[in-house]
Amino acid sequence: MGGGSGGLAAAMVLARARRSIMVIDAGRQNNLRTSHSGGVFLHDGANPEELYPKARKQLEQYPSALIQEGKVVGIARSRAGFTVTLADGSSVETRKAVLAQGMEFEKSAVPGIDDLWGTKVIHCPFCDGYEARNESVLAVGTPDWLAHMQIILPNWIDDLGWAESATIRAVRDKGGQLSVEFEDGTTEHWDKVMTEVIFGPRDALAASLGCKTSAAGHLEVDDFGQTSVPGVFAAGDQTVPPQQVNLSVGSGHLAGMGVVFSLSHEDRGGKGA
Ligand SMILES: Cc1cc2nc3c(=O)[nH]c(=O)nc-3n(C[C@H](O)[C@H](O)[C@H](O)COP(=O)(O)OP(=O)(O)OC[C@H]3O[C@@H](n4cnc5c(N)ncnc54)[C@H](O)[C@@H]3O)c2cc1C
Incomplete structure (x- = not known):
């Protein structure tokens, strides 16, 4: 479930192995709030809005692949494998499940940051640092995150400032530079803000199945994307920390391969792990 880069990549591997695959996707890929994909292989700089339809179209060339718009609200073990329930009340039976719902980002405590995130507020130096190389950038976050950024951000950007989130009252875009208003009444102007972002699971599907998570909150998977629950695979931001x-x-891709291996062993009478 989930038709972002993780889910669509898994689906492509399965479709090419002529396995019946249904991608159920709610259509909220997390990078849709930006118009730029930095460093994406073969698509550096492309607009995500153009990439997802292209990826879906490629997948739909395969006769055993089906993409279904919708939201999964439940998943439970069944005789065949799993029963997946959608928000519209329909359900689907599947032998294996790939969880690829992405992560939910916590709203920033600083007013203005969320509204500007993806344009004048950025969060990932590897994604947007190069494009900001000639701009002035204020990094805003907790002391630990700022300490980390002070070491790495100069790779991309020369004109840098640092501020703890708690010291900022609001960030406003009045056209041109951003206006950063501090709790002490002062105001500074910066081209961009680089913000710390805190993320967590988008839903309780993995938890309801009993999938183990790491201390950092990612789903634990083996070398081929299988979670601690046999038959449940996972991909994307939920499993990969950066x-x-x-x-x-x-x-x-790995999760798709894992499912192919597992189904193939099962089909030959093996355990399928
Ligand atoms: C603002 C921003 C900019 C970024 N810029 C870059 C960049 O420039 N370069 C780069 O490499 N990375 C970038 N990233 C990171 C990158 O977007 C993610 O790492 C990657 O897209 C994660 O893919 P995913 O498939 O795990 O999740 P997503 O892309 O979020 O896809 C998950 C999909 O699952 C769906 N879904 C969730 N729950 C359900 C459910 N219950 N039922 C059905 N569907 C569901 C969602 O609606 C969504 O469509 C950026 C991220 C953000 C937020």
């Missing part, structure tokens, strides 16, 4: 399209695609 959130990058290329890594999400790689994890989806």
Whole structure:
């Protein structure tokens, strides 16, 4: 479930192995709030809005692949494997499941940051740092995150400032530079803000199945994307700590391979793990 880069990559591997695959997708890929994909293999700089339809179209060339718009609201073990329930009340039986719902990002405590995120507020130096190389950028976050950024951000950007989130009252875009208003009444102007982002699971599907998570909150998977629950695979941001399209695609590809291996062994009478 999930038709972002992780889910679509897994689906492509399965479709090419002539396995029946249904991608159920709610259509909220997390990078749709930006118009730029930095460092994505073969698509550096492309608009995500153009990439997803292209990926879906490629997948739909395969006769055993089906993409279904919708939201999964439940998943439970069944005799065949799993029963997946959608928000519209329909359900689907599947032998294996790939969880690829992405992650949900916590709203920033600083007013203005969420509205500007993806345009004048950025969060990932690997994604947007190069494009900001000639701009002034204020990094805003917790002391630990700022300490990390002070070491790495100069790779991309020269004109940098640092501020703890708690010291900022609001960030406003009045055209031109951003106006950053501090709690002490002062105001500074910066081209961009680089913000710390906190993320968590988008839903309780993995938890309801009993999938184990790491201390950092990612789903634990084996070398081929299988979670701690047999038959349940996972891909994308939920499994890969650095959130990058290329890594999400790689994890989806591995999960797709894992499902192919598992089904093939089962079909021959093996355990399927
Ligand atoms: C603002 C921003 C900019 C970024 N820029 C870059 C960049 O420039 N370069 C780069 O490499 N990375 C970038 N990233 C990171 C990159 O977008 C992610 O690492 C990657 O897209 C994650 O893919 P995913 O498939 O795990 O999740 P997503 O792309 O979020 O896809 C998950 C999909 O699952 C769907 N879904 C969720 N729950 C359900 C459910 N219950 N039922 C059905 N469907 C469901 C969602 O609606 C969504 O369509 C950026 C991220 C953000 C937020």
